[in-house]
Amino acid sequence: MTFKALSGAMVAALLATTALPVSAKEFRVAVGDGAGGTQEALGLAFVEALEAKTGGAHSAKLFLNGQLGDEQDTVTAAATGTLDFSILAINNITPFSPSVGTLTLPYVILSLEDAENITQGEIGQQMVDKTVEDAGVRIIGWAYSGFRVLTNSKHPVTTVADLQDLVVRVPKNEIMIETYKSWGIDPTPMAWGETFAALQQKVVDGQDNPYMTVYAMKFDEVQKYVTNIRYIFSIEPLIVSESLFQSLSAEEQQQVLDAGHEATLASGAFLRAEEAKIKAELAARGMEISDPADGEQEFIDLATAKVWPKFYDTIGGKEVLNGVLTALDRPTVE
Numbered sequence: 614m615t616f617k618a619l620s621g622a623m624v625a626a627l628l629a630t631t632a633l634p635v636s637a638k639e640f641r642v643a644v645g646d647g648a649g650g651t652q653e654a655l656g657l658a659f660v661e662a663l664e665a666k667t668g669g670a671h672s673a674k675l676f677l678n679g680q681l682g683d684e685q686d687t688v689t690a691a692a693t694g695t696l697d698f699s700i701l702a703i704n705n706i707t708p709f710s711p712s713v714g715t716l717t718l719p720y721v722i723l724s725l726e727d728a729e730n731i732t733q734g735e736i737g738q739q740m741v742d743k744t745v746e747d748a749g750v751r752i753i754g755w756a757y758s759g760f761r762v763l764t765n766s767k768h769p770v771t772t773v774a775d776l777q778d779l780v781v782r783v784p785k786n787e788i789m790i791e792t793y794k795s796w797g798i799d800p801t802p803m804a805w806g807e808t809f810a811a812l813q814q815k816v817v818d819g820q821d822n823p824y825m826t827v828y829a830m831k832f833d834e835v836q837k838y839v840t841n842i843r844y845i846f847s848i849e850p851l852i853v854s855e856s857l858f859q860s861l862s863a864e865e866q867q868q869v870l871d872a873g874h875e876a877t878l879a880s881g882a883f884l885r886a887e888e889a890k891i892k893a894e895l896a897a898r899g900m901e902i903s904d905p906a907d908g909e910q911e912f913i914d915l916a917t918a919k920v921w922p923k924f925y926d927t928i929g930g931k932e933v934l935n936g937v938l939t940a941l942d943r944p945t946v947e
Contacts (some may be wrong), residue, residue, distance in 0.1 A: 658876040719916035833895050
């Protein structure tokens with residue numbers, strides 16, 4: 614049984630029984646991606662800040678490439694107190710705390726600045742509170758990885774019609790699945806740990822992830838073509854086990870929160886400094902990069918018209934989406 618299936622009373626009881634005193638130790642941080650990407654950069658910044666703020670009383674070690682389990686599995690592990698921290702794509706925490714899924718609706722977040730404003734503001738705090746309540750984990754930091762560009766091994770894609778002969782891997786996330794369906798294809802849901810091999814063996818033709826992840830996971834070895842779609846800006850939360858967090862002293866809790874905030878600021882700076890260089894490096898390695906035709910309008914119109922209404926109830930109501938849109942000074946939905 615996963616943590617999300619537990620009742621509120623059972624959650625409270627579990628947190629109470631797992632909240633054991635914490636002495637000085639080296640925490641474990643699960644990281645889904647490999648070296649060189651945004652997740653690792655966020656993790657390293659967090660470890661450095663945590664050590665500094667605790668005077669070396671606490672430290673942490675990163676376990677890259679999903680060594681501690683698939684990203685969704687790490688949410689359950691953190692919730693049940695068997696894992697300390699995890700850095701994961703936001704779509705992999707959405708099944709446990711649906712309101713966070715607002716940020717994965719297609720074409721809601723349209724820039725790094727949008728992502729920073731939402732996650733570091735009042736709405737971001739509301740999502741933190743809901744995630745503690747829903748999933749038993751606490752978001753303490755955010756990595757900003759950029760737009761999830763589409764890669765594939767068959768041919769350039771600039772229009773929706775170009776997608777129709779491709780088998781595209783997506784995470785096991787209903788919003789992302791429905792977005793591809795709005796474009797006329799049935800994507801293949803697949804765990805992150807299986808993706809590289811599936812691309813290598815041509816079980817699937819393509820996938821979408823930020824340039825930072827494409828680089829960190831060496832997808833250029835198995836993918837040729839890139840399309841600069843902007844349907845999701847990839848935001849990757851750093852979560853801590855709520856039972857662990859509650860076992861800390863008030864001073865230690867604040868140190869963890871401050872370290873997470875510092876790592877969040879460092880992540881934005883990392884993306885601004887590195888994304889363009891990584892894109893150029895991937896092109897130098899032979900990847901062919903294209904932009905969608907007509908400013909991506911065909912993709913945008915289909916996705917927002919067909920996908921947004923399907924998930925109003927799932928994310929907690931249309932007003933949740935409108936709250937985000939209002940914060941971004943964008944038109945709300947009727």
